[in-house]
Amino acid sequence: MEYAMTALQYLALLFVFVVGLGVMAVCAMFYLDTRQTGDAIRRNYPVIGRFRGLFTELGEFFRQYFFAMDREEMPFNRAQRNWVYRAAETKSNTVAFGSTRNLSLPGTPIFMNAVFPPLDDQFASTEPMIIGPHCREPYAATSIFNISGMSYGALSKPAIRALSRGAGLAGIWLNTGEGGLAPDHLEGNCDIVYQIGTAKFGVRDEAGNLSDEKLRHMAAKPNVKMFEIKLSQGAKPGKGGILPAAKIDEEVASIRGVPMGKDAISPNRHREVDDWDDLLDLIGHIREVTGKPVGIKTCIGSADPWFDFFKRIKERGAECAPDFIAVDGGEGGTGAAPMPLIDLVGMPLRDALIRMVDLRDLAGMHDRVRIIAAGKMVAPGDVAWAICMGADFVVSGRGFMFSLGCIQALKCNKNTCPTGITTHIPSLQKGLVVEEKDKRVAAYAKAVINEVETIAHSVGVAEPRQMRRRHVRVVVNDGSSVQMNDIHPSVHLGLDGLERARGHKQFEDAMRRLQIEGETL
Numbered sequence: 155m156e157y158a159m160t161a162l163q164y165l166a167l168l169f170v171f172v173v174g175l176g177v178m179a180v181c182a183m184f185y186l187d188t189r190q191t192g193d194a195i196r197r198n199y200p201v202i203g204r205f206r207g208l209f210t211e212l213g214e215f216f217r218q219y220f221f222a223m224d225r226e227e228m229p230f231n232r233a234q235r236n237w238v239y240r241a242a243e244t245k246s247n248t249v250a251f252g253s254t255r256n257l258s259l260p261g262t263p264i265f266m267n268a269v270f271p272p273l274d275d276q277f278a279s280t281e282p283m284i285i286g287p288h289c290r291e292p293y294a295a296t297s298i299f300n301i302s303g304m305s306y307g308a309l310s311k312p313a314i315r316a317l318s319r320g321a322g323l324a325g326i327w328l329n330t331g332e333g334g335l336a337p338d339h340l341e342g343n344c345d346i347v348y349q350i351g352t353a354k355f356g357v358r359d360e361a362g363n364l365s366d367e368k369l370r371h372m373a374a375k376p377n378v379k380m381f382e383i384k385l386s387q388g389a390k391p392g393k394g395g396i397l398p399a400a401k402i403d404e405e406v407a408s409i410r411g412v413p414m415g416k417d418a419i420s421p422n423r424h425r426e427v428d429d430w431d432d433l434l435d436l437i438g439h440i441r442e443v444t445g446k447p448v449g450i451k452t453c454i455g456s457a458d459p460w461f462d463f464f465k466r467i468k469e470r471g472a473e474c475a476p477d478f479i480a481v482d483g484g485e486g487g488t489g490a491a492p493m494p495l496i497d498l499v500g501m502p503l504r505d506a507l508i509r510m511v512d513l514r515d516l517a518g519m520h521d522r523v524r525i526i527a528a529g530k531m532v533a534p535g536d537v538a539w540a541i542c543m544g545a546d547f548v549v550s551g552r553g554f555m556f557s558l559g560c561i562q563a564l565k566c567n568k569n570t571c572p573t574g575i576t577t578h579i580p581s582l583q584k585g586l587v588v589e590e591k592d593k594r595v596a597a598y599a600k601a602v603i604n605e606v607e608t609i610a611h612s613v614g615v616a617e618p619r620q621m622r623r624r625h626v627r628v629v630v631n632d633g634s635s636v637q638m639n640d641i642h643p644s645v646h647l648g649l650d651g652l653e654r655a656r657g658h659k660q661f662e663d664a665m666r667r668l669q670i671e672g673e674t675l
Contacts, residue, residue: 229487230552230562234532238556241601242594261504262629263539266637268614277607278616283546285380285524286447286477293345293379293447295547297326298618299537299602302528302549303349303382303451305333307397307406307418308566312586313558313575318342319588320557320595329549330356332384332395332420334409340377342592348372349382349451350440352394353420355410364426366443373444380447380477381440385423385433388486388529391453391500394420400569401578430466434474441477449478449524453486453500457509464517472522480549481510483529487552488566503529503540508642511544515645532556534605541606541618542626542638557598558591 180201187193187200196203233254240247257264282294301321306314308331315338321328322342329347330339334356339346350357350364357368372378397406397418404414412418427433433450441448454460467475483503501509507527514523527545531537532553540548552560559573571577574586610618613625623644627635 229485229530230532230556235556235562237533238553238598242557242598244597244601247601247605258629258633260629260631263535264627264629264635265535265538265542265609265613266625266627267612271611271614272616276616277611280607280617280619283524283619285449286441287522288473289441289447289477290445291447295327295345295379297324297599297603298541298547298606299599300327300347300547300549301329301554301599302551303329303331303347303384303387304551304555305331305355305395305397306336306338306409307333307401308576310571310574310577310583310586311336311338311405312583312588312591313555314338315341316558316586316588316591317554317595318344319592320554320599321345323592323596324599326599327379329382333397333406334411335372335375335378336405336409340375343377345379346375346377347380347382348378349384351384351420352422352424353410353412353418355412355418355420358411364440369440369443373446378446380449381444382478382480383424383433383436383440383448383450383476385450385452386482386500387451387488388453388482388484388500388503391455391484393492394422396420398567398569403578406578430463433463434466434470437476438474447477449476449480449526451480451482451528453482453484454506454509455499455501457513460510460513464513464519467519468517472519475519475523478524478526478546479510479514480526480528481507481545483507486529503527503531507540507543507545512642512645515544534602534609537602538606538609538618538621539626542621542623543642544623544644546619553602554595554598557594558586559594 183204184200187196187203190197193203195206237247255262280296280298282296284292284294286292301317304317309317314336317328318339319342321344327345327347328339328342330336330349332349332351332353332355335346335348348356354362354364357365357372359365359368369381373381395418397410399415399417402410402412402414402416402418407414410418424433424436427436437448437450481503482500483506484500485502486500507525511525514520514525524546525544526547526549527540527543528549528551530552531540531548531550537548555575556562558575560575561573563572565571566576569577569579571582572585574583577583606618610616610621613621615621615625623639623642624637626638628638628641629635
């Protein structure tokens, strides 16, 4: 009994101490709040006013789990994320009781199922597509769906390792992003697209200029299949890349060729490229030095300047053209960018892709220049739509981040990613187990490709690249739908939209501006 009383007395003293400490903390906050001048709410409502900041900070997480409907969130809603999670875990993605998607919203694509679709034994496999036929080492790309550019530095070491291994398992390519080639990119023995950003990270000399010696060194690696010159990206067109100093350790600094302790900033464009001729010269130079396909990545602000681009290619000859063009929509993602650029600058992919495809086809380069689509492409419907519009390949960044376990915490720019994907803090990175996540990456890629094939078979073709604009409708303002090739007639020779395109104002205007005779199509 005496021991019990002593324990109770101890607990009572502890309670009094904790309460006293709490009262002192409240008094201290009251004193500080009433004397600070930066926050009017805290000055007028000391202590209680602090809850406003707390709730604002936590609000996005409460909305995600408790209040937002499945298709309400931005930039990706719960339905999209959950589809990726289930696909990555090889779980069934069948649903019950009908679609939860609002099919009357303008812009919604609706695929047109065939009356007599091909039977199971009438399917065809997607053949490898040759990129860079004029190169010493053309690339036979086997997959329609691949991993978009995400830099080592922006992403953690275990994230890059898992992506590389997963890409190798799935047989898809991995784009390095503008941060250079790390040993981790090569771990999975996957095909690599080396991205050359405006700062030339990884292939620059001490002055920051392009180094032919380092280009040859990268091209000598058998896994490096192509080089991509990054002109701009959808999330921040007109502004270069930003890697915060907190994410730059010794290895990242060595790979990129930058000092530690300072943000790694890329210029907003390549300093040596002032016009289309300069760009074509750069493409040709890199292709000659490396012997491998060279393309460009860009976000389109207007189609007008690109008329001159293709016109200049026709004047110089098809050999000078880029081997591919990656079109990034203004809705593209990034780890760090100013909000006005993310929200307001750059043409959305649904506009940009069609314009670039039509310009390429009008210039008679359908089989010369491959088109890659990027920008919030995470689900099979997105990929199928892009292929219908004329894309040869689709790449995704954030879809593969979700496959790694991303929860859309929106902390990519703060080095505090709770899932270990975009942080260099070891204690957070340990949550990302490479030996498990690589399988999720591969499973997600295979699930997307499989579902795109399902859509292709449903519309009546044997494999995805046979899909055309005539196979998809789009919802317009009154809630009805219109066939895409009635809105945007295809101008590629052999497609059924060609005759309708003749006389179509968009087609005729483009023909005049490109100065192409009809028979060259």
